[in-house]
Amino acid sequence: xxxxxxxxxxxxxxxxxxxxxxxxxxxxxxxxxxxxxxxxxxxxxxxxxxxxxxxxxxxxxxxxxxxxxxxxxxxxxxxxxxxxxxxxxxxxxxxxxxxxxxxxxxxxxxxxxxxxxxxxxxxxxxxxxxxxxxxxxxxxxxxxxxxxxxxxxxxxxxxxxxxxxxxxxxxxxxxxx
Numbered sequence: 494x495x496x497x498x499x500x501x502x503x504x505x506x507x508x509x510x511x512x513x514x515x516x517x518x519x520x521x522x523x524x525x526x527x528x529x530x531x532x533x534x535x536x537x538x539x540x541x542x543x544x545x546x547x548x549x550x551x552x553x554x555x556x557x558x559x560x561x562x563x564x565x566x567x568x569x570x571x572x573x574x575x576x577x578x579x580x581x582x583x584x585x586x587x588x589x590x591x592x593x594x595x596x597x598x599x600x601x602x603x604x605x606x607x608x609x610x611x612x613x614x615x616x617x618x619x620x621x622x623x624x625x626x627x628x629x630x631x632x633x634x635x636x637x638x639x640x641x642x643x644x645x646x647x648x649x650x651x652x653x654x655x656x657x658x659x660x661x662x663x664x665x666x667x668x669x670x
Contacts, residue, residue: 509605510630512637513580513597516568519637520597521604521630526582526642528592530600533577550579550594557581559594565645566625571596585643593646604637606630611639 510521536548536559545564549556563571576599584593614626625645630637
């Protein structure tokens with residue numbers, strides 16, 4: 494009986510996700526990873542970085558690296574439009590956390606998806622590697638790809654983002670003198 498109770502409890506637990514669009518597809522990240530959502534702002538380009546690394550933004554005096562999720566996933570670059578947003582996320586790496594901004598075509602809403610409405614990531618035929626996907630959520634008649642933001646960035650990338658973050662802070666301090 495305890496096993497049945499546990500399964501029922503697990504199935505009734507709702508997970509909250511911030512939903513957004515990339516290239517007409519719906520994606521989501523756990524709200525626990527989201528710090529805030531910003532309107533698109535000017536991004537300062539950094540030299541010699543990966544294509545998907547758009548640069549840094551100034552977030553209340555702190556340099557935050559911004560990545561283009563579309564480029565990271567092998568899609569076309571995110572076009573800047575009136576709905577373009579930057580989702581500020583906490584990304585966990587092997588040696589700690591780093592704050593990263595992620596470009597999205599548009600941000601929608603926070604939704605709750607019950608655990609029993611989430612299927613495992615498909616093993617083939619997706620644009621994204623299955624390792625980046627926590628699951629496929631079903632909501633009404635639509636599918637929402639639930640991303641694992643920590644796995645999207647390997648530990649080398651998190652270290653690179655941390656180094657760029659530190660360099661941006663140093664640069665901000667130098668220009669303030």
